[in-house]
Amino acid sequence: MKHFDEIVKHSKPLKLLFVEDNQDAREMTAMILEDFFDSITIAVDGVDALEKFKKSTFDIVISDVNMPNMNGLELFKKIREIDQSVSLIFLSAHNEENYFIESIHIGVDSYLLKPIDLEQLSNTLYRVVQKHRFSLESKKNLLLLQEYQEAVNESSIVSKTDKKGIITFVNDAFCKISGYRREELIGKNHNIIRHPDNPKSMFEDMWNTIKNKKSIWKGIVKNRAKNGKSYYTDSLIMPILDLNGDIVEYISIRNDITDIMSPAKQLTDAIKNSNDLILIYIKIEKFDILEEFYSNDTLEMIQEKTKNYLQAKFSCCNIDKVYQLGNGEYGLLLHKNGFTDKNKLLQKVKVIQEQIKEDKIDLIDFEYDISVLISVVYDGSRILESAKLGIKQLLRTGDYFIVANNLAKIKYDDAKKNMEIVSMIKKAISNSRIVSYFQPIIDNKTMKIAKYESLVRLIDENDKVLSPYFFLETSKKTNYYTKITNIVLEYSFDVLKHCRADISINLSAIDIEQKETREKILQLLENNKNYTSRIVFELLEDEDVREFEIIKEFIKNVKAYGVKIAIDDFGAGYSNFERLLDYQPDILKIDGSLIKNIETSAYSISVVKSIVTFAKEQNIKTIAEFIENESIYNIVKELGVDYSQGYYFGKPEPLMNIIS
Numbered sequence: 007m008k009h010f011d012e013i014v015k016h017s018k019p020l021k022l023l024f025v026e027d028n029q030d031a032r033e034m035t036a037m038i039l040e041d042f043f044d045s046i047t048i049a050v051d052g053v054d055a056l057e058k059f060k061k062s063t064f065d066i067v068i069s070d071v072n073m074p075n076m077n078g079l080e081l082f083k084k085i086r087e088i089d090q091s092v093s094l095i096f097l098s099a100h101n102e103e104n105y106f107i108e109s110i111h112i113g114v115d116s117y118l119l120k121p122i123d124l125e126q127l128s129n130t131l132y133r134v135v136q137k138h139r140f141s142l143e144s145k146k147n148l149l150l151l152q153e154y155q156e157a158v159n160e161s162s163i164v165s166k167t168d169k170k171g172i173i174t175f176v177n178d179a180f181c182k183i184s185g186y187r188r189e190e191l192i193g194k195n196h197n198i199i200r201h202p203d204n205p206k207s208m209f210e211d212m213w214n215t216i217k218n219k220k221s222i223w224k225g226i227v228k229n230r231a232k233n234g235k236s237y238y239t240d241s242l243i244m245p246i247l248d249l250n251g252d253i254v255e256y257i258s259i260r261n262d263i264t265d266i267m268s269p270a271k272q273l274t275d276a277i278k279n280s281n282d283l284i285l286i287y288i289k290i291e292k293f294d295i296l297e298e299f300y301s302n303d304t305l306e307m308i309q310e311k312t313k314n315y316l317q318a319k320f321s322c323c324n325i326d327k328v329y330q331l332g333n334g335e336y337g338l339l340l341h342k343n344g345f346t347d348k349n350k351l352l353q354k355v356k357v358i359q360e361q362i363k364e365d366k367i368d369l370i371d372f373e374y375d376i377s378v379l380i381s382v383v384y385d386g387s388r389i390l391e392s393a394k395l396g397i398k399q400l401l402r403t404g405d406y407f408i409v410a411n412n413l414a415k416i417k418y419d420d421a422k423k424n425m426e427i428v429s430m431i432k433k434a435i436s437n438s439r440i441v442s443y444f445q446p447i448i449d450n451k452t453m454k455i456a457k458y459e460s461l462v463r464l465i466d467e468n469d470k471v472l473s474p475y476f477f478l479e480t481s482k483k484t485n486y487y488t489k490i491t492n493i494v495l496e497y498s499f500d501v502l503k504h505c506r507a508d509i510s511i512n513l514s515a516i517d518i519e520q521k522e523t524r525e526k527i528l529q530l531l532e533n534n535k536n537y538t539s540r541i542v543f544e545l546l547e548d549e550d551v552r553e554f555e556i557i558k559e560f561i562k563n564v565k566a567y568g569v570k571i572a573i574d575d576f577g578a579g580y581s582n583f584e585r586l587l588d589y590q591p592d593i594l595k596i597d598g599s600l601i602k603n604i605e606t607s608a609y610s611i612s613v614v615k616s617i618v619t620f621a622k623e624q625n626i627k628t629i630a631e632f633i634e635n636e637s638i639y640n641i642v643k644e645l646g647v648d649y650s651q652g653y654y655f656g657k658p659e660p661l662m663n664i665i666s
Contacts, residue, residue: 010128011423012132013042013128013131013132013135014041014042016135016136016138016139017042017043017131017135018042018043018044019044020043020045020065020066020135020138021043021045021047021062021063021064021065021066022039022043022045022046022047022064022065022066022067022068023047023049023055023058023059023064023066023067023068023069024036024039024046024047024048024049024067024068024069025048025049025050025051025052025054025055025067025068025069025070025073025078025081026048026049026050026069026070026073026097027050027051027070027073027074028070031070031120032048032050034121035097035122036048038122038124038127039068040470042127042131043066044468044470047062047064051073051074051075051076052069052073052075052076052077052078052080052081053075053076055067055069055076055081056076056081056084056085059085059088059089060088063089064092065092065093065138066092066093066094066095066134067081067082067085067092067093067094067095068095068097068118069081069082069094069095069096069097070097070098071096071097071098071105072098078096078097078098078105079105079108079109079112082094082096082109082112082114083112086112086113090113091141093115093134093137093138094112094113094114094115095114095115095116095117095118095130095134096109096114096116096117096118097118097120097122098117098118098119098120099119099120115133115134115137116130116133116134118130161179161261162179162259162260162261163177163179163180163183163239163259163260163261163262164176164177164179164180164257164258164259164260165177165180165191165196165257165258165260166255166256166257166258167196167255167256167258168255168256169253169254169255169256171195171196171256172193172194172195173191173192173193173194173195173196174192174255175192176188176191176192180260183231183237183239183262184199184229184231184232185231185232185233185235186198186199186232190232196258199229199230199231200229200230201227201228201229201230201236202230203228203236204227204228205326207324207326207341208225208227208326211223211341211343212225212243214343215282216243216244216245216256217245217253220245220247220251220253221244221245222242222243222244223241223242223243223244224241224242224243224281225241225276226238226239226240226241226263226272226276227239227241227260236264237262237264238262238263238264238272239260239261239262239263240260240261240263241258241259241260242258242259242260243256243257243258243259244256244257269329269330269331270329270331270332272329273329273331273337273339273390274390276339277339277389277390282341282342282343283339283340283341283342283389284339284340284341284342284345284351284382284383284384285337285338285339285340285382285383285384285389285390285393286320286323286325286337286338286339286340286355286380286381286382287335287336287337287338287380287381287382287383287390287393287394287396287397287410288316288335288336288337288338288378288379288380288381289333289334289335289336289378289379289381289397289400290308290309290312290334290335290376290377290378291376291377291378291379291406292377293333293334293335296308296334308367309330309332309334310330311367311368312334312336312367312376313328313330313336315365315367315376316328316336316338319358319361319362320338320358322354322358323338323340323351323354323355324340324341324344325338325339325340326339327339335397337390337393342384345384348384351384352382352409355380355382355407356380356407359378359380359406359407362376362377362378363376363377377406378406379397379400379401379406379407380406380407380408381393381394381395381396381397381400381407381408381410382396382407382408382409382410383396383409383410383411383413384409384411385411385412386411386412386414386415387412387414387415388414388415388418389414391413391414392410392411392412392413392414392415393410395410395413395414395417396408396409396410396413399413424480424483427476427477427480427481428480428481428484428486430464430466430467430477431464431477431480431481431484431486431490432486433467434464434465434466435486435489435490435493439464439465439466440462440463440464440489440490440493440494441462441463441464441465441493441497441660441661442460442461442462442463442493442494442497442498442501442661443460443461443462443463443471443658443659443660444458444459444460444461444501444509444658444659444660444661444664445458445459445461445651445656445657445658445659446458446507446651446655446656447459447508447510447629447649447650447651448649448650448651448655449648449649450642450643450647450648450649450650451648455507456507456508456649457507457508457509457510457542457649458501458505458507458508458509458510458664459509459510459512459544459651459658460494460497460498460501460509460510460511460512461473461474461512461658462474462478462490462493462494462512463658464476464477478490482516487516488517488520488522488523491513491517491520491523492523492526494511494512495511495526495527495530496530497661498511498541499530499534499537499541500661501661501664502534502537502540502541503537504661504664505664506540507540508540508541508542508570509540509541509542510542510543510544510572511541511542511543511544512544512546512574513543513544513545513546514545514546515545515546515553515557518545518556518557518560519553519556519557524556524560527560527564528563528564531564531567531569535567538567538568538569539567539568539569541564541567541568541569541570542569542570542571542572542592542593543564543569543570543571543572544572544573544574544593544595545557545571545572545573545574545589545591546574546575554588557588557589558588558589561589561590570592570593571589571590571591571592571593572591572592572593572594572595572629573586573589573591573593573594573595574595575595575597575598576594576595576596576597576617577596577597577600577613577614577617586624591626592626592627593626593627593628593629594617594621594626594627594628594629595628595629595631596614596617596628596629596630596631596647597631598631598632600613600614601614601630601631601632601633601638601642601652602632602634602638604638604641604642605637605638605641611641611645614630614642614645614647615645618645618646618647619646622646627648627649628646628647628648628649629647629648629649629650629651630642630647630649630650630651630652631651631652632651632652633650633651633652633653633654633655634652634653634654635654636654638652638654639652639654
């Protein structure tokens with residue numbers, strides 16, 4: 007599903023009005039939409055929807071086309087008379103061409119076909135939430151712009167020039183740092199403060215950006231004051247346009263960064279002030295070992311010589327300079343507009359890297375064989391952090407080259423999301439909002455409930471019931487995972503006293519390898535001996551099993567209580583028949599990916615048939631998950647599967663629903 011996390015992040019705060027006259031379709035679609043929206047108002051026809059729209063405000067309206075009393079087209083016309091900004095989405099079971107042209111005139115944002123396809127829905131919602139997001143950001147940016155203007159006037163070095171680059175205005179800060187009086191500057195070209203160390207290519211890029219592209223140019227500029235002293239400015243130059251889009255003048259805003267311009271800081275600021283850069287980050291291989299063998303003076307000489315060598319080696323890439331960053335690391339910046347074909351650039355860098363392996367650096371007393379790791383970033387934000395993360399990844403993997411686009415953002419987003427999830431888990435545990443839901447498992451011969459599977463759920467602060475997909479993997483990285491497992495075990499054993507069916511409990515290798523969890527399970531079995539024959543432990547397939555002997559011993563111990571063992575998701579992933587010899591299971595749960603496609607996949611039928619045949623020969627029962635409709639049920643039943651589980655028979659429900 008396209009950008010699911012990003013869609014949900016921006017769609018959750020939006021208010022949705024959903025209009026559908028068919029009750030079954032309304033309930034089914036509403037369940038899907040609940041994954042994307044926290045606030046959903048439901049209307050049963052156009053008249054009902056219009057009344058609710060007038061009484062409240064909504065960001066999005068999704069409506070069926072054909073409805074009694076007032077159809078979707080009439081509803082959207084009236085809504086547009088009230089609100090021009092609300093997003094409108096038609097929902098229809100047919101390609102009703104006669105509505106398309108009229109819907110365009112109304113300003114409908116999109117069109118969804120029934121039954122709703124999640125991919126189509128996510129793509130549509132992605133476009134709609136982006137529209138709302140950009141609108142909100144525009145309002146914020148306008149306010150920020152006004153605040154920035156006030157701040158700039160007070161704190162920055164400001165100048166203006168005419169279209170030819172002749173200075174027409176300078177503020178006091180400009181005069182102070184340059185050492186020139188205002189009268190000496192007005193009417194002159196900015197060349198008066200230009201330092202000869204600046205590369206010609208930088209000014210060519212600057213004029214191309216502000217004059218030809220009519221865009222903002224940012225960069226680090228080295229200047230020379232009236233007394234000959236050098237100073238660095240973090241510069242922004244932009245064209246001022248009239249209503250026809252013609253350039254009237256140019257304005258330059260600068261900040262003095264001379265005191266902080268270490269090579270690392272120069273690189274950081276150069277990157278910060280430009281969105282049009284490619285970063286090549288280089289590290290001398292095994293530099294930590296060099297530190298053990300050479301003195302500081304020799305290390306400094308190696309790094310300085312390497313810097314000069316890299317400057318010459320990468321001159322074909324039109325780099326401005328090599329930033330020597332210490333610890334055997336270097337940064338090289340290139341302008342994107344010089345490399346429209348990124349693949350060619352990457353290939354060129356790889357060739358240079360291979361050449362470096364073959365070369366030697368003359369260090370006067372000896373020659374040094376050099377080999378380097380290279381991390382390239384040409385896309386995304388926070389390119390320096392991404393490049394450094396790329397180097398760390400190369401050190402972990404033993405590779406030499408990586409394209410590290412967006413690694414920093416990925417890591418940051420993952421960390422932020424995980425922290426939010428951890429906080430949510432902590433609150434849920436503290437407030438007893440980790441619970442078990444129970445899904446029925448049907449005996450295919452009797453069509454009666456034979457078992458319930460205990461499935462963990464988290465109820466968030468908004469009373470939204472979340473499946474393990476949203477929190478369980480993150481919990482495994484914390485000590486909360488064991489607490490969640492213990493809560494589920496308590497729930498599951500308790501329900502044995504309230505029903506006669508078997509209760510199936512999921513256990514991962516992490517659970518069983520934890521001594522605390524094993525002791526908890528054995529204690530529960532000892533305290534519930536009258537019910538243990540109705541317990542099934544489903545062992546989740548896991549590639550990270552470290553202690554096979556512990557798991558085998560655990561199976562032996564719980565089977566002594568009459569507990570049955572099932573292997574979950576069998577037939578895909580890490581399943582293998584050797585594992586069956588170790589676990590000696592009583593039940594195989596056939597992987598859902600095989601079942602949900604079984605209506606159209608001959609391969610799935612063949613695999614399931616093989617599993618069932620093997621299971622019957624070994625006197626092992628089989629369960630098919632993802633039974634979503636009668637057709638799938640009939641197929642698995644015909645194939646000889648013993649039990650069925652899925653929404654066709656019932657969704658997971660709270661304990662009280664089962665008891666009642």
